[in-house]
Amino acid sequence: MARMEENDAGMGHIHGIANAFKQSQILFTAHAAGLFDFLAKEKTESAIARAMGWSPRGTRFMLRALAAMHLVRARGARWRNTPSAAACLQSGASNDQGAFLRHTRRGWDDWARLDACLRGGAVKRERHYAGSEAERDYVRAMHAIALNNAPQCAALVDCSGRRRLLDLGCGMGAYAAAFLQAWPSLCVVLVDTRAVLAMAREHLAARGVADRCEFVAGDARRIALPADLDIIWISNVLHAWGPEECRACIARCFAALRPGGVLYIRDFLDDETPGAAAFHPVFGLDMMLHSEGGGCYTAAEVAAWTHAAGFKQGRLLRAGRKSRIWTARKP
Known part of the structure; x- marks a missing residue:
């Protein structure tokens, strides 16, 4: 039993690391779509789908994923940002992290080159060119x-x-x-x-x-x-x-x-x-x-x-x- 629990814990740890990129992509996609600005006030699921241009099915899954990440929450049939999302993910908020998300997202493809870089491949000299x-x-x-x-x-x-x-x-x-x-x-x-x-x-x-x-x-x-x-x-x-x-x-x-x-x-x-x-x-x-x-x-x-x-x-x-x-x- 102890060995089984140890194996389960080890698998859970490995799976968590392997799947972490999915939550990043959910966050990047929601932010780029303007979802957190839209959810400064409560909105229905159908209104969210229309505003974002998402399918009803995709909207349902997306909102539930963001809720599991503690970024949005439902009250009855309406959805709104959590306090942390309101403070960090709405444009112009007190601790707006939008620029950080855009900067981090730009590194997505670079990290796919990690193996080549480890083998001595050329690095990407600049992620942000002067004046850009x-x-x-x-x-x-x-x-x-x-x-x-x-x-x-x-x-x-x-x-x-x-x-x-x-x-x-x-x-x-x-x-x-x-x-x-x-x-x-x-x-x-x-x-x-x-x-x-x-x-x-x-x-x-x-x-x-x-x-x-x-x-x-x-x-x-x-x-x-x-x-x-x-x-x-x-x-x-x-x-x-x-x-x-x-x-x-x-x-x-x-x-x-x-x-x-x-x-x-x-x-x-x-x-x-x-x-x-x-x-x-x-x-x-x-x-x-x-x-x-x-x-x-x-x-x-x-x-x-x-x-x-x-x-x-x-x-x-x-x-x-x-x-x-x-x-x-x-x-």
Whole structure:
């Protein structure tokens, strides 16, 4: 009996992994069809079928699948979003994840190339070309996540007595805004591509802090950094680069900081614990598919790079479930 239960549990685990893509496709399809916007108010099944252009049979199955996923619910003969779907899947909602879904869906075909990539096949250099709608979705998706993380990170970064902070690969400026609002005497230099900086300007103006920002357009891998900086903040940038690019970037950061300046590197630093959560190794494969040398680095690797650049011994800070912050000071 024990062996049978063990086998059943093992099969259930394997089947769950194998079938997980089906729920993703259900979510992508419903969102792309505009179902969650339509279900901001209660609707009948027949009204849903007409609005979506789906067959009555398909609509019935789809709604029941989404209900099992806790995204919609029925009250009598009418259907509506659950609170989590209303908050995350309706356009313009408080935590709208639409851009994240569109960005993730674009990787669907790329993952089908995993075997070829593992055998040394060419990676897909870009999932989102500069100035494209795909790039805007990617930037908005990362921004929605950053907005949730920024207050905690701002509390961990000590800017007392500091004047200039550089945000390398700033995205739409969620972290910059949090630092500026927490430290009224601070000025921030934001570095990213021209198209992304245009989005950052809009966000920072809306937050009322754009007057304390300097915008520098360029490739974060190669751009000459301004000198005389007190703090450099790099969030979720290094995982897209190879080790040599990371080392070179950290050396440039060391040169750009004043004596006593501090480098903060926030990333998906993997502790490589056997049996730990799957996110980090899976994300590492994602980077293998979409970059020449990127991946999930460990805190030990980042510490070795900062030490080689000349920084003092650093320390590791917790920054949520998936991320850590490595911070090191210039002597």
